[in-house]
Amino acid sequence: MTWWRPAVQGIAVTLIAVLLVLLAWRLIDDGRGNGLAKAVAAGRTPVAPDFRLPRLDAAGTLGLSSLRGKVVLLNFWASWCVPCKQEAPRLEAAWRRWRAHGVVVVGLDAQDFRTDAGRFLQRHGITYPNVHDGPGDVLGRYGVSGFPETWFVSRSGKLVVEHVDGPLTSGQIDRDLRRASRE
Amino acid sequence: MSIRRFALLLLALVFAAPAAASELHPTLPELEHEVMCPTCHTLLELSHAPVAERMRVFIRARIARGETKSEITSQLVSEFGEGVLAAPPTRGFGLLAWLLPIAGLLAAAAVVAIVARHWRRLAVRDDASGAHGRLAPALERALDEELARYDA
Numbered sequence: 001m002t003w004w005r006p007a008v009q010g011i012a013v014t015l016i017a018v019l020l021v022l023l024a025w026r027l028i029d030d031g032r033g034n035g036l037a038k039a040v041a042a043g044r045t046p047v048a049p050d051f052r053l054p055r056l057d058a059a060g061t062l063g064l065s066s067l068r069g070k071v072v073l074l075n076f077w078a079s080w081c082v083p084c085k086q087e088a089p090r091l092e093a094a095w096r097r098w099r100a101h102g103v104v105v106v107g108l109d110a111q112d113f114r115t116d117a118g119r120f121l122q123r124h125g126i127t128y129p130n131v132h133d134g135p136g137d138v139l140g141r142y143g144v145s146g147f148p149e150t151w152f153v154s155r156s157g158k159l160v161v162e163h164v165d166g167p168l169t170s171g172q173i174d175r176d177l178r179r180a181s182r183e
Numbered sequence: 184m185s186i187r188r189f190a191l192l193l194l195a196l197v198f199a200a201p202a203a204a205s206e207l208h209p210t211l212p213e214l215e216h217e218v219m220c221p222t223c224h225t226l227l228e229l230s231h232a233p234v235a236e237r238m239r240v241f242i243r244a245r246i247a248r249g250e251t252k253s254e255i256t257s258q259l260v261s262e263f264g265e266g267v268l269a270a271p272p273t274r275g276f277g278l279l280a281w282l283l284p285i286a287g288l289l290a291a292a293a294v295v296a297i298v299a300r301h302w303r304r305l306a307v308r309d310d311a312s313g314a315h316g317r318l319a320p321a322l323e324r325a326l327d328e329e330l331a332r333y334d335a
Contacts (some may be wrong), residue, residue, distance in 0.1 A: 008297075137264070
């Protein structure tokens with residue numbers, strides 16, 4: 001056996017190992033958000049993935065972890081999403097009804113132009129806090145595949161109610177916020 | 184100036200002129216080919232998602248204002264992140280996407296060169312020892328016997 005043969009074999013094996021690790025990492029990372037939905041459906045209460053994003057309605061940023069001690073209704077939306085327009089007034093009404101009971105409605109606008117999102121908030125008279133995630137980096141961590149989508153976070157920062165795909169009704173919002181408040 | 188230099192300069196001008204025109208006066212189809220739809224992860228030219236239609240409106244308005252291609256793409260990057268570009272950037276982590284294929288090709292060429300050199304050296308050694316073309320003694324003996332039987 002010549003000197004170069006083990007070296008070439010070593011390089012090839014290392015390259016294949018690196019590619020396999022990258023593939024596994026990608027699969028795990030992609031599946032993480034879907035794992036949350038499965039965990040909650042199975043009755044578990046995983047910790048809500050934290051984020052800190054620039055605010056749309058005010059200066060500065062808002063982090064999910066800074067809302068510990070409050071129940072959070074986390075709503076994913078975009079200004080170009082038609083069902084989000086129907087849902088926005090219901091969320092605003094829920095915010096006004098529930099804010100005195102330790103509940104915060106947080107809107108997370110993603111894959112959207114910031115100016116469009118600002119106009120959307122003005123047009124619908126939205127007063128609850130909203131953050132902007134242009135690249136949509138947070139979506140994958142929650143397994144969000146479309147808009148609108150909503151998660152409920154308990155006071156201890158855990159996902160406690162199965163997430164809702166599509167626009168929420170007022171009845172759903174009240175029912176799920178009651179459930180989240182009990183956790 | 185020699186003819187060769189003049190030809191090179193002419194060639195450079197031929198290629199540089201359209202690139203400069205494209206940078207200063209981009210068209211919607213050009214940008215649609217270089218930008219991705221953030222929701223469907225396809226080229227903008229292939230997408231009819233609501234956000235893609237909104238991006239087209241955004242690009243058209245900027246072209247009408249006389250903005251350059253770099254200005255428009257950098258605004259799209261500031262809105263949607265670097266993932267909005269069809270080609271990875273030539274800096275930072277994106278540079279790896281450009282360098283890795285070249286490094287792979289160079290590594291493959293190096294392996295082929297080493298293996299070819301080794302084979303050539305083996306062939307030269309065989310020629311020098313005179314082993315090339317000579318049969319194994321047992322086989323040679325068997326062949327002689329076979330030929331002798333044939334002659335008889």
